[in-house]
Amino acid sequence: MLYFFILPVYLxxxxxxxxxxxxxxxxxxxxxxxxxxxxxxxGSIPGFIIANTxxxxxxxxxxxxxxxxxxxSLQKFLIAGLAFLGPIPMSVIGIIAGSIIGVYxxxxxxxxxxxxxxxx
Numbered sequence: 001m002l003y004f005f006i007l008p009v010y011l012x013x014x015x016x017x018x019x020x021x022x023x024x025x026x027x028x029x030x031x032x033x034x035x036x037x038x039x040x041x042x043g044s045i046p047g048f049i050i051a052n053t054x055x056x057x058x059x060x061x062x063x064x065x066x067x068x069x070x071x072x073s074l075q076k077f078l079i080a081g082l083a084f085l086g087p088i089p090m091s092v093i094g095i096i097a098g099s100i101i102g103v104y105x106x107x108x109x110x111x112x113x114x115x116x117x118x119x120x
Contacts, residue, residue: 002088010091018037021034021036021037021040022034038102039099039102039104039105048091050098051098052087055087059079062082
């Protein structure tokens, strides 16, 4: 399956962003950027999981919907397309959406009265 390729690429992305963020946190002049990097790396986890879960739930729903006889070949084509090609764009969409939400949460926490890592 495609997840044998997608998961290692995602884990490398996550590890690189996470390590760079940790290094930036220990640099006083770049500390605020490190916090946002953690938001990107940690936010991408639920985004990746939720997007792929929605993909597989949609594929399973399409599998159990009864199409008319003249649409059976289209149904098989859609199921095969979602199962074999769908994980790549859904993983990318999930990672991007989760990263954006992670940055937004970090931004909100830093600008509230109780900052995530304190005010710089």
